[in-house]
Amino acid sequence: MARTIAILGGTGPEGLGLANRFARAGEHIVIGSRDAARAQQAASQLRQRIGVSANVEGTDNATATAQSEIVVLTLPFSGQAALLKQLKSVWKAGTIVIDTTVPLAATVGGAATRMIGVWQGSAAEAAMELLPQNVSLAAAFHNLGAELLAGDAPIDCDVLVCSDDERAKQVAMELAGKISGVRAVNGGKLENARIVESITALLIGLNIRYKVHGAGVRFTGLPGS
C-alpha cells in the first residue's frame, strides 16, 4: 500500500516547497492547513505546476494527520505547541513525525537571524514532549531554503537528520535523498537538532550579507564526499 505524507502548515513557503519536491518524487502528499479550503487551493496550484501525474490533495491539519503514515511539521514555532496539543488524539500508531521547525526570533517579532531559547533545547525536543508515545520523531530539512525548494533544480545542500528512533531517522534520510542534489547526513541524537536548527539562522544571515537567496551547507570529510 502506498504511503501518504502529510505536510502540516503546508500552505507556507517551506511546507509548500517540501510538498513540491516530495510530490515530484512520486509520493502521495496531503497538504494540511488550519483552513481546509486554503489547503485544497494550494494542492490544486501545485498539481497545475507539477503536472497531472502529481498526487497532491489538501485538507485540514487533523484530517491530514489521521490519514498519513508520515507527518511533516512545517509551521512557525509559535504555532507548533497549540497544533500538537490539538492533534493529541488524532495520530495513527506508528506514524513517523518529521519536525522541520526552526525557533527563529522572528516567530516572536524578532530577527530571522536570531534564535529564541527553547527550554527543552530545540523545537524538535519541544515537539517530542507534545507527541503521543506511539509515534516516532525525527528532525530534518531545517536548512533547505523555501526558495530553493520551490523549483525543481538540484539543491546544493546537505540535510542533517537527528533522531533517537532508528526507523524515523531512516525514513527522514530516505525522504531527504528524494530531493534532487540533497544528501542526507546522520545528525545523531534528537538533542543535536538545537545545532541544526540554529544553522538556519546563520544561513539567513549569509543570504542577507552576501545578497543571495539560497545559502546552504555541505559537510566535508565524510565517506564518499
Place this chain on the structure above:
Amino acid sequence: MARTIAILGGTGPEGLGLANRFARAGEHIVIGSRDAARAQQAASQLRQRIGVSANVEGTDNATATAQSEIVVLTLPFSGQAALLKQLKSVWKAGTIVIDTTVPLAATVGGAATRMIGVWQGSAAEAAMELLPQNVSLAAAFHNLGAELLAGDAPIDCDVLVCSDDERAKQVAMELAGKISGVRAVNGGKLENARIVESITALLIGLNIRYKVHGAGVRFTGLPGS
C-alpha cells in the same frame, strides 16, 4: 614592520595546528603557554618540522601577548576567563584578538559532542567582557579540526568569522585565507559566534558517527562558490 602573531595556549593541538599553518604562510609566530619552557620546546619542534625558514618562538602567555599585534586564543574554555583576567594590563593598544574557543561540555567533564551554556551567549562574547576596550575581537577558526591543521594538505572547510569590529574581521578573514584550501566567510556579528562554536560539536559528532577525523563545513550558494 612585520607583525607578530601570538598563539595563546599554543602547545595544545588546535593552537599548534594554527601556529603550523600561519608559520608556513611566512608569519612571525610566538607560541604562548603557561610554561615558557614548554612553549619554547613546541616552537623548536615546529621549526624542525617546517624548516629553518620558519619564524616561530615560544614564551609565556603574558610575554607573547605584550609583544604581538595579533593574539589568537586557543585555550580550553575552562581556562579562558582566568587567562584573560591575568592578561588585563598586558595588551598593546590596538591588538587584534582572535578567539577560537568552543565551550564544549568536555571542558567540564562532559561530552565533546555537547556544548555548555555560556551566559553571554558564546565563548567569544564571554571573552569580550574580559578584554580591555582598546583591543578588537573577532571569533574564527572554530571548525578546523586539529588533525587537519597539523599537516600542510589543503583543508576542505570554510572559516566563519564573526565580529562587531571591521578591522578585526578583515584581519581574521585574511589569516583564514592563508590556510591552504580554506575560504573565509563573513559570519556577521560577534553574537553569531554562538552558532559557529556549536557547529564544532556537530562536526565532532560526525567524526564519531562516520569514523573519520576531519569533518568540515562548506557554505553553498554564496557568490563565487
